[in-house]
Amino acid sequence: MKKKKISELENLVEQTKRKEKVKKEKVDWKWILIIVSITFAISFCLSFVANTIIPNITLFFGIVITIIFILVGILFDIIGVSVTAADEKVFHSMNSRKVKGASIAVRFKKKADKVSNFCCDVIGDICGVISGSAGATIATILVVKYNWNVIFSGLLVTSIISSLTIGGKAIGKSFAINKSDIILYEFAKFISNFYH
Numbered sequence: 221m222k223k224k225k226i227s228e229l230e231n232l233v234e235q236t237k238r239k240e241k242v243k244k245e246k247v248d249w250k251w252i253l254i255i256v257s258i259t260f261a262i263s264f265c266l267s268f269v270a271n272t273i274i275p276n277i278t279l280f281f282g283i284v285i286t287i288i289f290i291l292v293g294i295l296f297d298i299i300g301v302s303v304t305a306a307d308e309k310v311f312h313s314m315n316s317r318k319v320k321g322a323s324i325a326v327r328f329k330k331k332a333d334k335v336s337n338f339c340c341d342v343i344g345d346i347c348g349v350i351s352g353s354a355g356a357t358i359a360t361i362l363v364v365k366y367n368w369n370v371i372f373s374g375l376l377v378t379s380i381i382s383s384l385t386i387g388g389k390a391i392g393k394s395f396a397i398n399k400s401d402i403i404l405y406e407f408a409k410f411i412s413n414f415y416h
Contacts, residue, residue, distance in 0.1 A: 251334055259342045266346055270353040277354075279361045286354040286381060293347030294388040300339030301396035302403035303332045310401050311408075321409030328408060348385065355381045 274285065308329040314322035328335050359377040362368040396403060 248334075255334075255337060255342065258338075259346070262342070263346055263349065266350055267353075270350050274350075274353050274357050275360075277357060279358060279365070282354050282358040282361065286351045286358065287384075289347045289351040289354065290381065290384050290388060293344045293351070293385060294392045296339040296343040296347070297389045298392040298396040298403060299407050300336040300344075301393050302400040302407070303328050303335045303339070305397045305400035306332075306404040307401055311405070314405075321405060321412040324412050324415070325404050325408035328404065351381055351385070352378075 274282070277285065306325075306329055308326065311322050311325040311329060315326055355377045356374075359370075359373040362373040362377070363370050
């Protein structure tokens with residue numbers, strides 16, 4: 221039994237090595253530098269806005285901003301997973317028939333790792349930072365205006381934000397995998413409106 225498990229693992233290792241020989245890719249340092257720069261710029265701007273505007277908002281707007289950024293994070297996570305899971309052949313067929321957005325879908329699919337990295341990691345992390353800042357403001361308002369316990373309000377708000385984000389992304393991932401072609405097509409069609 222143990223020998224069989226080892227041989228199955230060795231078999232998988234061999235198959236992986238063969239795939240790597242067929243599709244040998246080097247680390248794209250240019251992309252890494254670009255994405256780090258973009259992330260820094262977006263994070264810096266949004267964090268500046270978050271730190272200057274969010275502390276002065278009302279409870280209602282704090283909740284609205286938090287929900288919006290949680291939903292944006294979930295939406296981009298869905299897009300990132302869809303691009304990775306979609307079937308490229310479908311979009312080549314659509315592209316040959318000149319279907320709107322199909323050429324962009326093919327480009328996204330060919331660069332799935334980069335698109336997924338941008339959508340899931342960059343946008344997702346930035347949304348997490350903003351919703352966290354808004355959550356801290358909500359907790360502060362609950363303490364100052366409504367005399368809530370400091371520890372309880374912080375724990376409650378953080379727990380709600382975390383559970384909504386993680387739960388939403390869990391639901392979104394299943395949806396994205398099952399409907400990946402449709403989601404990628406709709407996203408590419410939307411993006412095509414900005415190309416001439």
